[in-house]
Amino acid sequence: MKRFILLTLVVILASCATNVVPVSKDKLTPYQGPVAIFRSESEAPIGYKPIAAIAHYDWGKFRHITLDDVIPMLQVKAQTEGANGIIIDSCETVYSGVFSRGIYIKARAILIK
Secondary structure (H helix, E strand, O other): OHHHHHHHHHHHHHOEEEEEEEOOOOOOOOOOOOOEEEOOHHHOOOOOEEEEEEEEEEOOOOOEOOHHHHHHHHHHHHHHHOOOEEEEEEEEEEEOOOOOEEEEEEEEEEEOO
16 A cells, blocks of 8 residues: 555656756846746846746646646745746646646746846
């Protein structure tokens, strides 16, 4: 029984992955305020500074994951890097079964001046 629970936990954790790669040489302190979301680069204000590249992949096993479901997690990742904005570069649906719809997102954490 313990092995089954452990295996289930490992599968759940492995089904969702977020990768954050800093692109700025500046080490910023974590940001505590609200993080603005821009659905495309044309919506972003002029003069922002890229802080980090964020990639998120979630299989969505037995669920339907949408961008709105993932935004709070992306905001936390951006805050950790010191960013106060996120630009969503791409968002794709991942079909991982008959009833499962996951998501793959590429985004940029930015600092709005």
